[in-house]
Structure formats: structure tokens, C-alpha cells
Amino acid sequence: MNFIRKIVTQSSKGDDKVFYDAMRNLLKFKPYQIENYQKAFTHRSLKKVDKKGEPFNYERLEFVGDAMLGAVIASYLFSKAPNQSEGYLTQMRSKIVSREHLNELGKDLNLISFVKSNIPQNNIGDNIHGNIFEALIGAIYLDRGYAYCNKFIYDKVIVPYVDIPKLEGKITSYKGLIIEWCQKKKKKYDINTYEDTGNEPVKHFSVKISIDDVQIAKGRATSKKKAEEQASKRVYYTFQKQIETS
Amino acid sequence: MNFIRKIVTQSSKGDDKVFYDAMRNLLKFKPYQIENYQKAFTHRSLKKVDKKGEPFNYERLEFVGDAMLGAVIASYLFSKAPNQSEGYLTQMRSKIVSREHLNELGKDLNLISFVKSNIPQNNIGDNIHGNIFEALIGAIYLDRGYAYCNKFIYDKVIVPYVDIPKLEGKITSYKGLIIEWCQKKKKKYDINTYEDTGNEPVKHFSVKISIDDVQIAKGRATSKKKAEEQASKRVYYTFQKQIETS
Numbered sequence: 495m496n497f498i499r500k501i502v503t504q505s506s507k508g509d510d511k512v513f514y515d516a517m518r519n520l521l522k523f524k525p526y527q528i529e530n531y532q533k534a535f536t537h538r539s540l541k542k543v544d545k546k547g548e549p550f551n552y553e554r555l556e557f558v559g560d561a562m563l564g565a566v567i568a569s570y571l572f573s574k575a576p577n578q579s580e581g582y583l584t585q586m587r588s589k590i591v592s593r594e595h596l597n598e599l600g601k602d603l604n605l606i607s608f609v610k611s612n613i614p615q616n617n618i619g620d621n622i623h624g625n626i627f628e629a630l631i632g633a634i635y636l637d638r639g640y641a642y643c644n645k646f647i648y649d650k651v652i653v654p655y656v657d658i659p660k661l662e663g664k665i666t667s668y669k670g671l672i673i674e675w676c677q678k679k680k681k682k683y684d685i686n687t688y689e690d691t692g693n694e695p696v697k698h699f700s701v702k703i704s705i706d707d708v709q710i711a712k713g714r715a716t717s718k719k720k721a722e723e724q725a726s727k728r729v730y731y732t733f734q735k736q737i738e739t740s
Numbered sequence: 741m742n743f744i745r746k747i748v749t750q751s752s753k754g755d756d757k758v759f760y761d762a763m764r765n766l767l768k769f770k771p772y773q774i775e776n777y778q779k780a781f782t783h784r785s786l787k788k789v790d791k792k793g794e795p796f797n798y799e800r801l802e803f804v805g806d807a808m809l810g811a812v813i814a815s816y817l818f819s820k821a822p823n824q825s826e827g828y829l830t831q832m833r834s835k836i837v838s839r840e841h842l843n844e845l846g847k848d849l850n851l852i853s854f855v856k857s858n859i860p861q862n863n864i865g866d867n868i869h870g871n872i873f874e875a876l877i878g879a880i881y882l883d884r885g886y887a888y889c890n891k892f893i894y895d896k897v898i899v900p901y902v903d904i905p906k907l908e909g910k911i912t913s914y915k916g917l918i919i920e921w922c923q924k925k926k927k928k929y930d931i932n933t934y935e936d937t938g939n940e941p942v943k944h945f946s947v948k949i950s951i952d953d954v955q956i957a958k959g960r961a962t963s964k965k966k967a968e969e970q971a972s973k974r975v976y977y978t979f980q981k982q983i984e985t986s
Contacts, residue, residue, distance in 0.1 A: 546822070548822045548823055549823075549825075553825065553826040554818060554824075554825070554826050554829065555818075556826060557814055557818065557826045557829045557830060558814050558815055558818050560814075561810050561811040561813075561814035561815070562811050562814075562815075564807050564810060564811065565807040565808050565810065565811035567807075568803055568804050568806075568807035568808075569804055569807070569808075569881065569882075572800060572803065572804050572878075572882075576792070576794050577794055577795075578800075579795075579799065579800070580799040580800050580802060580803045583800065583803045584803060632818075635815065636815075636818075640886040640887075640890075641886075644886075
């Protein structure tokens with residue numbers, strides 16, 4: 495009996511360690527209360543409750559995360575678009591925090607791999623990705639406060655995905671823009687895209703862009719198109735003045 | 741010429757000092773960049789712009805303040821109602837941040853007295869009260885960050901107005917509840933309400949409640965009803981166990 499109990503405890507501790515390390519790697523900071531993050535990935539179908547008998551699943555955390563995301567994005571847009579009206583800011587934020595966009599974010603971070611549920615993953619619906627992304631933000635807020643929450647949103651949402659000219663519809667494809675500019679200016683360009691999944695569970699692609707045989711930017715994402723847009727956007731910002739005045 | 745210029749400068753400095761002191765008194769902390777607060781009280785009808793030619797009125801700050809209010813209230817409700825569902829939390833927050841409620845909050849703080857506008861106050865609509873209240877929250881966030889914003893919302897919204905049992909509809913009138921309880925328990929009660937405006941620009945009422953000739957609680961607000969509810973609520977919390985089991 496003692497022997498069995500020991501094995502069970504060790505195996506459960508092992509799982510905890512794996513989860514803690516995965517969170518630390520994802521968050522880039524030390525989680526204080528790991529229960530917050532466990533809750534963020536627990537589906538209601540498990541019918542789990544905590545010591546006090548309170549529901550232990552991600553739904554309430556999602557409410558907090560949604561509010562924090564709204565606040566952080568509002569403050570970001572306020573400072574980045576100083577000339578724009580309240581109506582514009584509201585509209586931009588809606589685009590950024592749209593259900594589809596949040597689902598995409600959750601998928602890119604492969605958050606589903608942490609979910610504990612009694613419903614098979616392929617039966618749980620697409621919104622789970624965005625919901626647990628919001629719940630994770632809620633968990634960060636409760637665990638470490640607004641500043642950490644702000645930084646996480648900055649790193650995982652704003653830097654890789656928020657692109658004011660693109661959201662405004664001024665630029666629909668950075669790749670198209672770069673090709674057009676190179677052709678116009680008779681520059682040689684090379685967009686080299688290849689599969690580069692490495693050890694990750696989800697397929698990834700990398701891309702290198704060279705102009706006149708000089709490598710200008712790299713990109714990496716879960717689809718060819720995303721990786722190419724990412725790298726092309728970097729090329730755009732490298733040559734922004736020349737492109738805009740061409 | 742020099743003489744006139746000097747007078748103008750002094751008078752404008754005097755206004756600035758008055759505004760700074762009023763803000764400090766209202767906020768209970770030192771404003772760092774007073775322009776944030778000036779902006780929060782400037783109506784678009786003035787068509788004011790800042791040095792960079794950007795619009796100088798409260799509308800964009802309102803967007804930030806609304807988001808911060810949503811975040812702070814979400815986090816408060818999450819911790820205060822640990823047994824309730826996401827749907828409940830959403831509904832409670834809607835009640836707290838409703839347009840009518842925000843207008844009431846803005847009126848109670850007499851924020852309209854700071855507004856600069858080209859439209860006469862009585863023509864500007866009732867929503868101005870809530871709008872500038874939100875803009876003020878946005879200004880606090882930009883000036884001093886989330887923690888100050890959180891504290892201001894706590895002091896000005898949560899402590900005086902957020903009352904979970906009442907919002908849930910469990911208690912519709914604390915005064916009624918106290919009277920009923922006193923009658924049932926054959927206790928003598930006295931609710932003494934009187935006008936008590938003092939030097940303030942808006943009429944105020946004070947109330948003292950005694951039970952069996954012992955003063956239990958006081959209240960003060962801009963209406964008789966509010967002051968009585970405030971004091972009755974305090975009596976309720978003093979005798980909560982006895983009242984609930986009676």
C-alpha cells in the first residue's frame with residue numbers, strides 16, 4: 495500500500511513539475527500560485543471544485559482576462575494613435591480582441607495542449623482557444639498583478655499581431671507591397687520559405703527575405719502566409735521611408 | 741503692455757493653482773501632469789488642440805477610463821463573489837457601470853463644476869456627468885498608473901456604491917429592512933435626517949440613526965434617500981447576524 499501511494503504521489507508531483515516548467519517557459523516569469531494557471535486550463539466538464547467547494551474551471555478567469563485585455567489594448571491604442579477619435583479607438587480594439595483573433599492567438603501558443611477536460615478536444619469547439627487565452631491573462635493578473643499582465647499582452651498580442659496600418663486597411667499584404675516595391679525599383683528579391691517545426695507539437699514555417707542578395711529579415715509562424723507577412727513587415731519597417739516615398 | 745501681460749499671466753496662474761488644488765483635494769494624491777486632468781474636463785465644443793495639433797478634449801480619455809473601470813470592477817467582483825458564475829459577474833458589472841449609475845457618480849462628485857465648454861451646462865445633456873467621470877479615471881491611469889486608478893475607483897465607486905446584496909436584489913431598501921426589524925424586535929428607533937450643505941455648492945443631507953437611544957450610524961449624501969440608505973446600510977452591517985437570523 496505504502497509503495498503504491500508513493501508512486502502515485504511522485505507521478506502527480508512529476509506532472510506538476512512539467513506543468514510549472516511549461517508555464518514558466520510560456521510566461522517568461524515565475525508563476526507564484528500555480529493553481530491560478532491550473533484553473534485557467536481546467537474545463538467545466540471535469541466538474542472540479544477547490545477546497546472551499548468553489549468551482550475550479552477557467553470561466554470566471556476568462557471574465558477577468560477579457561477585462562484586462564480590454565484595458566491594456568485601450569491604453570496601447572490611446573498612446574499609439576494620438577490623432578484618432580474615440581470611435582476609431584473602439585473600432586480598432588474590437589478588431590484586435592475579436593473572437594476569431596483571440597482563437598488564432600490561443601492556437602498559435604498551442605494552449606489547448608494544457609487543457610484538462612472530459613470532452614474530446616475535437617468536440618470542444620473552436621472558441622476554447624480564445625477562451626483559455628483570456629483565462630490565462632486573468633490568471634496572470636491574479637497571480638502577479640497588472641504590470642505582468644500588461645507585459646504578457648504586449649509580448650504575445652501587441653508586438654506580433656497589432657499592426658495599426660494593417661488594421662486600418664491601409665496595407666493588406668506586406669509581402670505584396672515588398673514585391674511591388676522591388677519590381678518598381680528593379681531590386682532583386684528572394685523570399686525563401688521552408689518548414690521548420692523543430693521539436694514543437696505544431697507545424698511551423700520559417701522565412702528569410704533578401705534584397706539584392708543581402709538578408710534583411712526573418713520570420714517564423716504556424717503558417718507560410720503568417721511567417722511571410724511577419725518577415726515582410728520587418729522589411730517594410732527597415733525601408734519604410736523609401737517605400738512610402740517611392 | 742508689460743503691465744497687462746503680467747496681470748494676465750498671474751490670473752491664469754491663479755486659475756491653474758485653484759484647479760490643481762481642487763484636483764488634489766478630489767483625488768487625494770498629487771497630480772503629476774495636470775494637463776491630463778485639464779483634458780478630462782474639456783468639452784469638444786471648445787475645439788481645443790494641444791501643441792502637437794492633437795485634439796484636447798475628454799473623449800479619448802473616456803475610452804481609456806471606461807476600460808480601466810471595467811477591469812477594476814471585474815477584478816473586484818471576481819474576488820468578492822467567489823461562488824458566482826461568469827454570467828453573474830458580467831451582469832453585476834453591467835449594473836455598476838451603467839450609464840445612469842455613472843451619471844449619478846459624476847453628479848455626486850460635482851465634476852460638472854470643472855467642465856470647460858462652449859455649450860451652456862443645462863444644454864449639454866445628462867451623460868456629461870458619467871462621461872467626465874470616466875475621463876477622469878482615464879486621466880488618473882495615464883498620470884499615475886493602474887494602482888492609483890484602482891484605488892480611486894475603490895474609494896469613489898466600490899466603497900460608497902457597490903453593494904452586492906442590494907445589486908442582487910436581495911435587499912431593495914436598507915431603511916425598510918431596519919424599520920421592519922426594529923418593529924419585529926420591539927426596538928425603539930430614530931432616523932433623524934436634516935439638511936447639511938455646509939460650504940459645498942450642492943445641497944447635502946445628513947442622517948443619524950439611533951436604536952434604543954444609542955446612536956449606531958451616520959450618513960451624508962446629496963439626497964435624503966441616499967443619506968438614509970447609507971446610514972441604514974451601516975446599521976445593517978452592525979447587526980447583520982441578528983437581522984439575518986431574526
